[in-house]
Amino acid sequence: MSQFYISEGITRRSGLSFLWSAAALAFAGAAVVLKASHSEAQTTGMERRGDRRSGRDDRRTERRTGRTTRREERRN
Template sequence: MSEIVNSKVISRRSVLTLVGWAAALGLAAPAAVLTASNAEAQTSGMERRGERRTGRHVRRQDRRTGRTERREERRN
């Protein structure tokens, strides 16, 4: 019964700090794993997106050119 008990009281602030760090690391770790594992898929997705954007730009330019030509025909 002569044991000395040294218990350290943990404040709420330090507990909240630890919980915050744990949450931040918990969110950062899966994001890093997913980013590294899907690098190939992101590249092909970026290529498809670029093709779609190029198509939209071409169609938009065609519409604008057609509008300008029709307007010129009406004026002359």
């Protein structure tokens, strides 16, 4: 079997080296593609999250203000 590789000019070591290089390039390419698509989705998601957060902050402020007002009325 090793004679087959030697006669073709490709050794096991160079064949594995080539496979590892191809796998590394594929992994790096996939990471770049995922990062680019993720950043676009993140922007839209961040806008929705900001809207939800501002709504929660407003409701919390109203609750706390109302609570303070009720406490002051009871104390007087």
